Amino acid sequence: MKPAATYSKSAPGTPKKDISSQKENLEDVPSDKKRKLSGRDLLEKRAMTELKPRLRQAFLALNKADSSPVAMRTPTNNTPRKGAPREPEVAVTVNPIDVEALLSMKMTGKNKFDYKGKCEQMMDYIKKLRACIRQFQELETALNLEKEELRRQLDDEKESREHTEATLKYKQDELEAGLAELKFMCNNLEERLAFTETEKENLVRAREKDAETIQALEKDVGRITSDFDKSTKEVANLLQQVSSLQDINKRLQEYNTSLQQYNSKLQSDTTAAVEAMTRTQKEKAAIMETLSSLRGHTSVLQNQLDSSKNTVVEKVKQNKELKEEADRIRSELQRVTDDREQRAAQIQALMEENLRYKECTGKSAADLEQLSSKNSALEEGYSSQAEAIKTLRQQLEFTQQKLKMAEARIAENESRGAEYKGRLQEVQEKLVDAENKLHEGELVRKKLHNTILELKGNVRVFCRVRPLLHDEEDVVGTEPLVQYPNSTELMGRGIELVQGQGQKHTFSFDKVFGPEVMQEDVFVEISQLVQSALDGYKVCIFAYGQTGSGKTHTMLGNQDQPEQRGIIPRSLEQIFKTSQALSSTGWSFRMQASMLEIYNETIRDLLARPGNGNEPAKQHVVKHDQNGNTTVSDLSLVDVSNWKEVASLLQRAAQSRSVGKTAMNEQSSRSHCVFTLRLSGMNESTEQQVHGVLNLIDLAGSERLSRSCSTGDRLKETQAINKSLSSLGDVILAIGNKEQHIPYRNSKLTYLLQPCLGGDSKTLMFVNISPDSKSLNESLCSLRFAAKVNACEIGVPRRQTLASRNSESRLRKNGSYCEGSPPDGEYYEESDFDHISQAGAVDLACRRLKGFRIGQ
Numbered sequence: 126m127k128p129a130a131t132y133s134k135s136a137p138g139t140p141k142k143d144i145s146s147q148k149e150n151l152e153d154v155p156s157d158k159k160r161k162l163s164g165r166d167l168l169e170k171r172a173m174t175e176l177k178p179r180l181r182q183a184f185l186a187l188n189k190a191d192s193s194p195v196a197m198r199t200p201t202n203n204t205p206r207k208g209a210p211r212e213p214e215v216a217v218t219v220n221p222i223d224v225e226a227l228l229s230m231k232m233t234g235k236n237k238f239d240y241k242g243k244c245e246q247m248m249d250y251i252k253k254l255r256a257c258i259r260q261f262q263e264l265e266t267a268l269n270l271e272k273e274e275l276r277r278q279l280d281d282e283k284e285s286r287e288h289t290e291a292t293l294k295y296k297q298d299e300l301e302a303g304l305a306e307l308k309f310m311c312n313n314l315e316e317r318l319a320f321t322e323t324e325k326e327n328l329v330r331a332r333e334k335d336a337e338t339i340q341a342l343e344k345d346v347g348r349i350t351s352d353f354d355k356s357t358k359e360v361a362n363l364l365q366q367v368s369s370l371q372d373i374n375k376r377l378q379e380y381n382t383s384l385q386q387y388n389s390k391l392q393s394d395t396t397a398a399v400e401a402m403t404r405t406q407k408e409k410a411a412i413m414e415t416l417s418s419l420r421g422h423t424s425v426l427q428n429q430l431d432s433s434k435n436t437v438v439e440k441v442k443q444n445k446e447l448k449e450e451a452d453r454i455r456s457e458l459q460r461v462t463d464d465r466e467q468r469a470a471q472i473q474a475l476m477e478e479n480l481r482y483k484e485c486t487g488k489s490a491a492d493l494e495q496l497s498s499k500n501s502a503l504e505e506g507y508s509s510q511a512e513a514i515k516t517l518r519q520q521l522e523f524t525q526q527k528l529k530m531a532e533a534r535i536a537e538n539e540s541r542g543a544e545y546k547g548r549l550q551e552v553q554e555k556l557v558d559a560e561n562k563l564h565e566g567e568l569v570r571k572k573l574h575n576t577i578l579e580l581k582g583n584v585r586v587f588c589r590v591r592p593l594l595h596d597e598e599d600v601v602g603t604e605p606l607v608q609y610p611n612s613t614e615l616m617g618r619g620i621e622l623v624q625g626q627g628q629k630h631t632f633s634f635d636k637v638f639g640p641e642v643m644q645e646d647v648f649v650e651i652s653q654l655v656q657s658a659l660d661g662y663k664v665c666i667f668a669y670g671q672t673g674s675g676k677t678h679t680m681l682g683n684q685d686q687p688e689q690r691g692i693i694p695r696s697l698e699q700i701f702k703t704s705q706a707l708s709s710t711g712w713s714f715r716m717q718a719s720m721l722e723i724y725n726e727t728i729r730d731l732l733a734r735p736g737n738g739n740e741p742a743k744q745h746v747v748k749h750d751q752n753g754n755t756t757v758s759d760l761s762l763v764d765v766s767n768w769k770e771v772a773s774l775l776q777r778a779a780q781s782r783s784v785g786k787t788a789m790n791e792q793s794s795r796s797h798c799v800f801t802l803r804l805s806g807m808n809e810s811t812e813q814q815v816h817g818v819l820n821l822i823d824l825a826g827s828e829r830l831s832r833s834c835s836t837g838d839r840l841k842e843t844q845a846i847n848k849s850l851s852s853l854g855d856v857i858l859a860i861g862n863k864e865q866h867i868p869y870r871n872s873k874l875t876y877l878l879q880p881c882l883g884g885d886s887k888t889l890m891f892v893n894i895s896p897d898s899k900s901l902n903e904s905l906c907s908l909r910f911a912a913k914v915n916a917c918e919i920g921v922p923r924r925q926t927l928a929s930r931n932s933e934s935r936l937r938k939n940g941s942y943c944e945g946s947p948p949d950g951e952y953y954e955e956s957d958f959d960h961i962s963q964a965g966a967v968d969l970a971c972r973r974l975k976g977f978r979i980g981q
């Protein structure tokens with residue numbers, strides 16, 4: 126038996142070796158070709174080089190013996206995966222066939238004709254050939270598999286090499302970055318080292334100084350020790366004082382307890398006041414009802430009185446006619462009587478003459494006859510006249526009777542009229558009484574309402590709806606755009622906007638004025654607030670609303686028509702009148718007015734005297750100090766003492782103000798206009814002082830660019846206006862949300878208004894509304910904004926009162942003005958100033974309730 130021929134393949138799993146061997150194989154390839162050879166070419170080349178000796182071996186084995194077993198590697202399908210351990214090589218024994226011998230083998234047989242033997246040999250030969258073919262097939266399969274595996278190994282190798290290369294690149298980058306960082310750190314450290322060294326030098330110097338200081342301190346310690354001994358003695362004294370102070374403290378605590386009791390009493394008083402207000406409101410409703418019924422009754426009585434008056438007038442007329450008739454008849458009668466008497470005298474004279482003729486002269490019978498006929502004619506005339514007199518007398522009697530009857534009727538009517546008059550008087554008195562009660566109730570209600578608002582510290586909001594202008598429409602669908610709810614709760618305070626399809630938006634404010642409300646009625650509602658500026662409060666009234674909604678009309682109005690004057694002129698008139706009235710009680714006031722506008726985020730002095738045009742425009746800066754004082758640098762302040770002076774100032778300001786025509790308003794204010802009156806009051810006899818500020822602000826109108834159609838400068842103005850108004854909205858929102866940071870600095874307007882919005886002033890906002898249906902959306906926005914403002918709590922208003930005579934210092938002499946709280950420790954008892962306003966008691970209660978300082 127021939128030794129089993131074995132062929133083995135180098136075990137896989139040693140790719141590096143394979144790659145190196147491939148490299149070795151590549152050595153003999155020309156270098157330009159080397160680059161072109163791909164991995165697949167290498168593999169095929171290597172397979173061929175490995176296959177050739179194996180084929181040669183296989184043929185050798187087959188040629189050597191057809192029956193001897195040959196150890197051959199059996200191909201397996203379990204190709205090792207990447208990373209998996211390689212299986213050991215498996216040797217399979219086959220009977221190798223000597224192919225050369227097989228191919229040169231001849232069929233001999235026993236003789237030439239031994240076909241059977243040849244045939245058997247042939248069969249055997251065919252079998253061997255088949256076995257040989259099978260072996261070759263197996264070998265080919267094994268080689269194919271091996272080739273496949275080698276290809277896979279090569280791919281794996283390539284992949285792992287790429288991966289390693291990428292990792293190496295990444296690591297290199299990392300190292301480079303680290304190096305750069307280290308270099309940067311090194312630089313830093315060097316800088317720090319330099320800095321530390323200088324610091325060290327400084328410290329050394331400081332230490333030297335410290336050493337000197339310590340020496341000085343040691344000397345001081347000696348001195349202090351002696352002082353300490355002295356102090357110890359003083360401490361003993363002080364301890365005694367402390368015990369006496371503790372006594373005082375105890376007494377003060379008792380006083381404090383009593384104050385707390387007083388406080389709680391005030392709180393209960395406030396509750397009672399609120400209840401009283403509710404009661405008053407109910408009473409007011411009842412009085413209103415009585416009033417309306419009385420009004421109805423009065424109108425009935427008035428009608429009756431009017432008809433009675435008409436009857437009396439008629440009867441008087443008749444009476445007069447009858448009297449005239451009677452006079453006429455009387456005069457006729459008189460005339461007739463006179464005539465008759467004249468005739469009787471004539472007859473008498475004729476009769477006497479006749480007698481004289483008869484007696485003395487004996488005249489002829491003819492003459493006698495003539496005379497007697499004359500006499501009879503006269504007698505006839507006389508009798509006819511007597512009859513006429515009789516009828517006239519009858520007529521006179523009848524007329525007199527009629528006259529008497531008419532007079533009786535007149536007397537009757539007059540007594541009835543007097544009765545009616547009495548009843549009317551009575552009703553009118555009742556009416557006046559009811560109206561007085563109503564007025565009083567209204568005053569109490571207002572006062573209580575003010576007190577509650579002040580306790581809450583809210584900004585008050587009044588809403589005013591202007592009348593329709595030409596070309597405007599105030600209906601949405603079939604309903605009026607603006608409606609006023611008439612429920613008891615919302616009467617005079619509620620407003621509804623109808624958005625179409627019955628959708629309503631209801632708002633309520635402190636007061637709502639409809640289009641019919643006159644300027645005077647509006648002012649009546651704010652006069653008390655204005656008054657409080659004289660009492661030492663900071664007061665701020667501003668008008669907000671879309672352009673053309675009536676802000677300027679409300680604040681300034683029309684100066685040429687007295688009944689059309691707005692809040693600014695009326696307020697000043699009232700302040701001047703009241704300050705004059707107070708002069709009889711020792712009070713004298715100094716008042717200074719200023720007027721500025723904020724135009725395109727720049728402050729402009731409206732009272733500045735026009736220069737020659739060469740000097741640069743002044744830069745006005747708003748500043749607030751720690752005490753809440755506001756300053757506007759370089760602002761003109763003008764002393765005013767009567768309305769005439771203010772009127773001329775307003776005129777001067779109107780000429781400098783930025784006004785323009787927009788698509789929505791002929792005379793549109795293109796800036797925010799701030800009128801400020803600073804009041805400083807001093808009582809000569811008591812040396813008491815008050816400091817008040819009245820800010821009256823006409824804001825520029827908000828408008829949509831799409832509606833106002835602004836371009837150029839107008840567009841810039843509109844953008845500046847909208848920006849500052851939106852900043853105002855942000856501030857209000859932040860205050861409403863009680864945020865930590867209030868963005869007052871976002872616009873000049875909010876920064877200037879900071880004390881009014883976030884401080885302790887009495888603030889009132891007018892929200893002006895246009896009833897035009899085209900302005901519905903803007904009106905809705907304005908009302909929503911106003912509702913937010915109404916909900917804002919800005920703190921409790923505080924009066925500014927002083928005792929020392931330094932009021933002059935609080936009113937600026939030139940350049941800037943101050944407003945705000947007096948320095949600490951200078952507050953006085955409210956009762957000291959109660960003579961100024963009736964609101965004193967309520968204010969005192971408010972302040973005590975809020976824990977304000979009430980005196981030193």
Ligand SMILES: Nc1ncnc2c1ncn2[C@@H]1O[C@H](COP(=O)(O)OP(=O)(O)OP(=O)(O)O)[C@@H](O)[C@H]1O
Nearest residue numbers: 591592672673674675676677678790793794825826
């Ligand atoms: N209550 C009112 N009664 C009568 N007319 C009014 C009333 N309110 C406003 N008007 C008229 O409406 C017009 C626009 O008013 P006004 O100029 O006051 O608006 P505005 O809000 O100040 O506008 P802008 O913001 O553009 O300055 C004016 O002609 C004014 O006379």
